[in-house]
Amino acid sequence: MLFSVLTIFPDFFHSPLREGIVRRAQQDGRIEIGIHDIRDYAVDRHRMTDDRPFGGGEGMVMKPEPLAACVRAAVRPDRAGRVILLSPKGERFTQARAERLAGYGQLVLICGRYEGVDERFRDRYVEEELSIGDYVLTGGELAALVVIDAVCRLLPGVLGCGDSAANDSFSRGLLKHAQYTRPRVFEGMEAPEVLLSGDHAAIDRYRLVESVRLTLERRPELLALARFSPAEEKILRREGLYGQIEALTRRGSIDAD
Ligand code: ADE
Numbered sequence: 001m002l003f004s005v006l007t008i009f010p011d012f013f014h015s016p017l018r019e020g021i022v023r024r025a026q027q028d029g030r031i032e033i034g035i036h037d038i039r040d041y042a043v044d045r046h047r048m049t050d051d052r053p054f055g056g057g058e059g060m061v062m063k064p065e066p067l068a069a070c071v072r073a074a075v076r077p078d079r080a081g082r083v084i085l086l087s088p089k090g091e092r093f094t095q096a097r098a099e100r101l102a103g104y105g106q107l108v109l110i111c112g113r114y115e116g117v118d119e120r121f122r123d124r125y126v127e128e129e130l131s132i133g134d135y136v137l138t139g140g141e142l143a144a145l146v147v148i149d150a151v152c153r154l155l156p157g158v159l160g161c162g163d164s165a166a167n168d169s170f171s172r173g174l175l176k177h178a179q180y181t182r183p184r185v186f187e188g189m190e191a192p193e194v195l196l197s198g199d200h201a202a203i204d205r206y207r208l209v210e211s212v213r214l215t216l217e218r219r220p221e222l223l224a225l226a227r228f229s230p231a232e233e234k235i236l237r238r239e240g241l242y243g244q245i246e247a248l249t250r251r252g253s254i255d256a257d
Contacts, residue, residue: 001104001155002081003148004034004074006067007111008049012141022149025158033148034074038062041069050114059115067110067121074108081106083127086140086147087116090129093143095170096225097130098150109147111140173225175218177210205235212241220248 005013013035017023025031039047043065050060071083082104091097101107110117110126122129132143152158154165169176180191194206215222223245228236236242 001030001102001151002032002034002076002079002106003151004036004076004106004108005111005144005148006036006038006070006074006108007139007141007144008038008113009111009139009141010035010037013145016145017148021158022152025152025155028157030155030158031152036070036074038066038070041066041073043069053115057115061115062113062117062121064118064121067117068125071108071110071125076106079105081108083108083110083125084147085110085112085117085122085126085129086132086143087112087129088131088134088136089116090131093130093132093147093150095150095168098147099154099171101147102151102154107147107151109140109144111144113139170222172227173215173222174211175215175222177207177214208232208235209239209241212236212239212245216241216244216248223248 007013013033017026017033022031022033026033038049042049042063048063049066050062053059053061075081075083082101084101084107086109117126130143130147132146137143159165165171167176180195184191184196192206194202197203212223212226215226226245228242233242236245
């Protein structure tokens with residue numbers, strides 16, 4: 001996967017991309033990250049990438065020509081790619097979207113700034129506009145890092161343990177159950193006995209129930225995406241949880257995303 005980031009702050013990316021799993025994925029050749037400075041594609045003497053909005057109003061708008069030239073330079077026609085603008089006006093970036101984006105060969109991530117980008121650029125070049133949440137950042141740079149991180153860890157061979165991504169929160173419409181490690185007793189609090197029992201079927205049952213409890217408590221709307229096998233349904237019925245899930249779905253208070 002090639003990530004091509006278009007930004008007016010290229011230095012922003014140096015340190016975060018040199019750490020942890022993203023760093024290792026680059027070293028192993030599983031991902032490549034290219035940082036493109038939009039300013040290098042400015043068409044005037046002052047290397048301007050923004051200008052005042054037509055019609056007046058506050059703030060500045062990113063000019064279309066440098067953005068367009070930068071996208072043209074970054075896009076690799078030999079890769080099935082996607083041109084994505086990061087902006088608070090975009091559709092929500094979710095785990096499902098990260099999984100879909102992981103199927104492409106190149107993601108071109110455009111970091112918006114100021115009051116937004118010229119609409120004509122968006123119309124012609126942008127294939128998806130994504131927001132990482134309902135808050136306004138000073139620019140799309142942090143959002144681009146979020147997309148790189150979330151997509152990178154889904155690519156084959158990037159995570160050490162084969163199925164770590166399959167058990168993620170959200171991957172099956174459930175939040176992940178709580179985890180414990182040594183010591184067995186911490187400040188007087190014991191780790192749940194079942195996790196030390198060695199009974200893997202009992203551990204799976206316990207974790208399923210804990211995941212569902214947590215999801216019902218914190219993010220009931222996620223349960224619209226959850227699917228349970230007949231065996232799981234039986235366990236959840238026994239724990240008195242399945243009725244709650246059904247009731248939420250019936251009342252229509254769960255909205256599939
Ligand atoms: N740029 C500014 N705010 C943003 C957000 N919430 N998501 C993506 N890009 C942004």
